[in-house]
Amino acid sequence: MSITVENLTHIYNKGLAYETIALEDVSFTVPSGEFIAIIGHTGSGKSTLIQHLNGILKPTSGEISIGDIKITDKRVKMVDIRKRVGLVFQYPEYQLFEETVYQDISFGPKNLGLPTEEVDRRIRKSMQLVGLDFEEFAERSPFELSGGQKRRVAIAGVIAMEPEVLILDEPTAGLDPKSHQDILNMVEEVHRETKNTIVLVSHNMNDVAERADRVFIMDSGKLVKSGRPQEVFREREFLSHIGLGVPQTTEVAALLSERGFQVPEILLRADDLISFLAERLPAGGV
Amino acid sequence: MQHEGNPLPKNRKKETERLAQDSIIQIHDLVYTYRHREEEINLPAINGISLDVERGSFTAVIGRNGSGKSTLAKSINALVLPTSGSVIVDGFKTDEEAHLWDVRQRVGMVFQNPDNQLVSAIVEDDVAFGPENLGINPDEIRTRIRIALESVDMYEHRKMAPHLLSGGQKQRIAIAGVLAMHPDIVIFDEPTAMLDPGGRKEVLDIMKQLHEEGITVVLITHFMEETIHCDRIVILDKGRVAIEGSPVEIFARTEEIEALGLRLPFAVEIAAGLRAHGIHVPQDILDTDGLVKYIVSESDTEMKRSKA
Numbered sequence: 001m002s003i004t005v006e007n008l009t010h011i012y013n014k015g016l017a018y019e020t021i022a023l024e025d026v027s028f029t030v031p032s033g034e035f036i037a038i039i040g041h042t043g044s045g046k047s048t049l050i051q052h053l054n055g056i057l058k059p060t061s062g063e064i065s066i067g068d069i070k071i072t073d074k075r076v077k078m079v080d081i082r083k084r085v086g087l088v089f090q091y092p093e094y095q096l097f098e099e100t101v102y103q104d105i106s107f108g109p110k111n112l113g114l115p116t117e118e119v120d121r122r123i124r125k126s127m128q129l130v131g132l133d134f135e136e137f138a139e140r141s142p143f144e145l146s147g148g149q150k151r152r153v154a155i156a157g158v159i160a161m162e163p164e165v166l167i168l169d170e171p172t173a174g175l176d177p178k179s180h181q182d183i184l185n186m187v188e189e190v191h192r193e194t195k196n197t198i199v200l201v202s203h204n205m206n207d208v209a210e211r212a213d214r215v216f217i218m219d220s221g222k223l224v225k226s227g228r229p230q231e232v233f234r235e236r237e238f239l240s241h242i243g244l245g246v247p248q249t250t251e252v253a254a255l256l257s258e259r260g261f262q263v264p265e266i267l268l269r270a271d272d273l274i275s276f277l278a279e280r281l282p283a284g285g286v
Numbered sequence: 287m288q289h290e291g292n293p294l295p296k297n298r299k300k301e302t303e304r305l306a307q308d309s310i311i312q313i314h315d316l317v318y319t320y321r322h323r324e325e326e327i328n329l330p331a332i333n334g335i336s337l338d339v340e341r342g343s344f345t346a347v348i349g350r351n352g353s354g355k356s357t358l359a360k361s362i363n364a365l366v367l368p369t370s371g372s373v374i375v376d377g378f379k380t381d382e383e384a385h386l387w388d389v390r391q392r393v394g395m396v397f398q399n400p401d402n403q404l405v406s407a408i409v410e411d412d413v414a415f416g417p418e419n420l421g422i423n424p425d426e427i428r429t430r431i432r433i434a435l436e437s438v439d440m441y442e443h444r445k446m447a448p449h450l451l452s453g454g455q456k457q458r459i460a461i462a463g464v465l466a467m468h469p470d471i472v473i474f475d476e477p478t479a480m481l482d483p484g485g486r487k488e489v490l491d492i493m494k495q496l497h498e499e500g501i502t503v504v505l506i507t508h509f510m511e512e513t514i515h516c517d518r519i520v521i522l523d524k525g526r527v528a529i530e531g532s533p534v535e536i537f538a539r540t541e542e543i544e545a546l547g548l549r550l551p552f553a554v555e556i557a558a559g560l561r562a563h564g565i566h567v568p569q570d571i572l573d574t575d576g577l578v579k580y581i582v583s584e585s586d587t588e589m590k591r592s593k594a
Contacts, residue, residue, distance in 0.1 A: 041482040042453035090480075144322075147351030174398065174479045176350040176508050178547035203482045206552075243452075243484030248552040248574065255578045261585055270552065274559035277581060282588045283564040 001067040001084060001164035001197055003030040003053065008062035010048055010221075022048040024221045026062070030214075032164075035191055035198040037208040040218030041243035046201050049218065050167050053199065054085040066165060083112060086163030090170050092154035093147070101127075101145075101153050102138040108161045119160075126160040129190050131182070148179030152186070159190060166190070167199040172207070184211060209233060209247035209268040217244070230266045249273045310471060310502050311339035311362055315371035318357055331357040333525035334371075339504065341470075344497040346513035347506045349522035350547030355506045358522065359473045362504070363393035376470060391420065394464030398476040400456035409451075409459055410435070410444040416467045427466075434462040437499075438492055454485025461492055471502040478509065510551040514572040521546055534570050553577040 010023040023045050030036055040046045051057040052064060055071050055078055063072045071081050089095070098104035102123060109119045127134050130152040137145075142153050155171065168187060172180040184207055191198050202208050208215055208229065215232045217225040219242045225232055233239070233246045236254055245251070249270055253263035267273050316335045319328040332354045339345055347355050360366040361373050364380040376392050378385040397403055406412040410431050417427045435441040438458040448456055457477055464472055474493060478486040490512055497503045505512065513519050513533060520530040523546050529536065537543065537554045550558060553574050557567040571577050 041484055174351075174476065174508070176547050177510065177549040178544075179351060180508070181549075203486075205483065243482055245483040252553075252556070252574050252578060255574065256581060259578065259582045261582050270555055270559065274556055274563070277556070277560060278563035278565065281560065281565050281581065281584050282591075 002032045002065075003028075003165060003197065003199075004063075004065040005029075005052075006063045008049075008052060008064065009060050010052065010057060011060045014060060022221050023052075023059075026221075026223045028216065028223060028226060030197060030199070032067075032197055033195050034213050035188075035200070035211060036214045036216060037200045037202055037212035038216045038218060039202060039205070039208060039244055044218040044242075045221040046218050047169065048221075050087065050169060050199065050201060053165070053167060054087045055081040056087075079112065082108075082161060082163075084163055085165045085167065086158040086161050088155050088158050088166070088168040088171055090173055092158075092171075093142075093150035096142040096150060096154055099141060100139050101132070101142050104142050104153055105157045105160050108157055112161065122160040122162065123156075126156040129159055129193065130156045130186055131189075132156065146179075148175055148182060151175065151179075151183060155183075155186075162194075163196065165197045165199065167201075169201045170203065171200070172202075172204070187211075205233070205245055205247045206249070209250065217242070229268055233268070234266055308341040309338035310341040310376050311337070311504075312374040313337040313358075313361070313371070314374075316358075316361060316368050316373060317370045318361060318366055319369045330525050332361070335522075335525070335527055336371075337520065337527060337530075339471075339502060340517075342497075342500050342502055343518065344493075344503045344516045345505070346516040346519045347504060347522060348508070348510070348513060348519060348548060349528070353522040353547075354525040355522055356475055357525075359395065359475050359504065359506055362471070362473060363395055364389045365395075391467060392470045394467055394469035394472045396457070396460055396464055396472065396474045396477050398479045400453060400460050400480070403460040403463070404448045404456060407447055408444075409440065409446050409448055412448060412459055413444075413462045413466050416463055420467065430466040430468070431462075434465040437465060437495070438462045452485060453481045454488040457481065457485065457489050458492060461489070465496075469501070471504065472496060473504045473506070475506045476508065477505075478507070478512065510549060511573075514551050514553075521548070523547075533572055537572065538569050 006027050008023055008026040012020045012022050026049065038046050048057065052059060059072055063070060065071065066084050069076060096104050098107065105123045105126060106119050109122045124134055132152050142150055171187065172183050175183065187198065188211060200212065212229060214226060215229055216223055217232060233250045236246050239246055247268060249267045249272065252273060253267050257263050263276065267276060314336050316332050317330060318332040319330045322329055335358065347358065349355050357366055361368065362375060364386055367381045373380040375389045378388045380389050404412050405415055413431045413434055414427055417430050432441060435444055438461050440455065440458050440462060443451065448459055477489050481489065493503055493505060494515065507513065516533060518530060519533055519536045521528045528546055529539065529542060537550055540550065540558055543550060551572060553571055553576060556577060557571050560567050567580060571580055
């Protein structure tokens with residue numbers, strides 16, 4: 001399902017002394033089935049933006065459509081937005097509360113008023129998608145699971161709503177490197193299987209470079225740049241200036257070029273850099 | 287040391303060096319168990335750790351989620367007391383109540399979420415909170431606030447409200463609050479997990495600076511890049527020390543690193559990938575600067591060779 005944002009502005013505490021412009025005239029379109037990433041330093045407006053996409057915040061001005069529904073229209077019911085747009089907050093495992101994994105994942109679909117069999121089907125499906133074995137985990141308490149497993153349960157709870165737009169706010173924060181990769185692989189797997197639209201908010205430029213179709217850069221409440229990773233990560237100085245960086249692969253390539261070892265194209269993955277260098281360096285060496 | 291002109295026999299010398307080495311933290315056979323919520327059993331979070339940390343050193347503690355890192359950190363400043371075994375900080379046992387404040391004064395902690403660590407509406411009040419609780423006189427407190435805020439480069443923000451600062455700046459205020467207590471040791475428990483790239487760099491630079499100033503730094507992190515300039519890396523797994531050593535030693539053990547749920551720092555990963563292609567990249571390359579220098583010098587050599 002596509003996302004269309006037109007001239008979105010959000011002002012906190014409008015009319016008060018502490019009035020802050022959190023979003024200023026943001027417009028963009030995300031076609032159905034695209035995987036986009038939003039980057040920007042803390043306070044740049046990322047969180048405010050994604051909270052508009054599932055109706056938690058209402059714009060001061062501007063309009064948002066998800067598919068053919070204008071969600072900023074006052075007559076649209078929240079439940080109809082939630083069916084379409086799932087939001088996984090930062091540290092979503094803090095919001096687990098039920099006694100078993102099964103019950104926790106069932107919470108959302110039950111609230112949609114679905115019949116029991118459909119709720120059960122969705123729980124099984126979403127557990128499979130996030131890589132939690134049904135027999136092993138369904139009846140366990142979410143609180144006795146590892147950090148990575150808890151987060152999978154929390155994400156399964158959102159996926160069980162079968163949203164056509166899935167938004168994830170830093171889904172790997174605080175996870176160890178293995179769980180970090182596992183969660184991102186899982187998101188890609190869900191994306192491949194369900195063809196949903198993904199919006200990933202991340203501080204990790206490597207992840208963004210490796211996985212996103214397009215990257216949106218936020219700064220001071222504005223959408224300052226967007227494009228394919230190869231395009232946006234060309235702007236090394238600009239990104240550093242606004243408190244961000246480039247993927248390490250791009251960084252090494254840039255440092256090499258500066259020192260006379262030309263790396264012509266923008267490389268995004270470690271493997272690309274390795275193959276590129278392997279062809280140009282003599283075997284053996286010191 | 288007193289026989290400088292007259293060297294000791296080799297084994298005696300080694301023994302003297304060992305004694306001269308000053309361990310500010312001594313952990314001996316530490317076990318910590320917690321009660322399971324439903325089943326009536328005790329589970330170990332730490333399952334027999336012995337570890338000494340040298341005064342003034344920079345130690346990184348890494349390991350997968352649930353390996354015992356945070357519990358270990360809390361054991362060092364007596365937020366968690368041993369079920370068995372002991373933790374001694376600068377000569378004080380953490381489980382002797384009479385010395386609780388001797389321990390706490392020596393060990394400062396910085397946590398993951400800066401918002402949970404700031405308590406006041408104005409930056410300088412926040413930094414004053416710790417020293418005030420130690421009963422230090424107001425003049426001395428003012429001096430400490432100034433020095434602490436200067437050392438994290440936030441003195442000009444002293445009158446601001448913490449919630450108006452960036453994540454990295456808030457974390458620097460939290461660090462200043464710890465520094466104002468004049469700790470000997472600062473433990474950082476995933477201090478950069480919630481920060482953007484700019485904020486992460488700010489905090490990392492401050493940790494390096496504190497180490498250079500002689501403070502003992504213990505860093506718990508999931509970012510492998512942050513460990514490459516440490517003196518020593520300790521990897522925990524299932525409440526035990528799995529492996530430990532210098533960064534070069536640790537990151538040479540590629541397969542073990544992966545089996546422990548971790549990964550290689552970026553430059554090491556590239557070096558390992560190049561080695562798989564038959565290029566003999568030296569083992570001591572850990573960071574991107576080292577990697578870039580190596581590649582440039584190799585290609586220069588190759589160019590000269592092909593010209594000749």
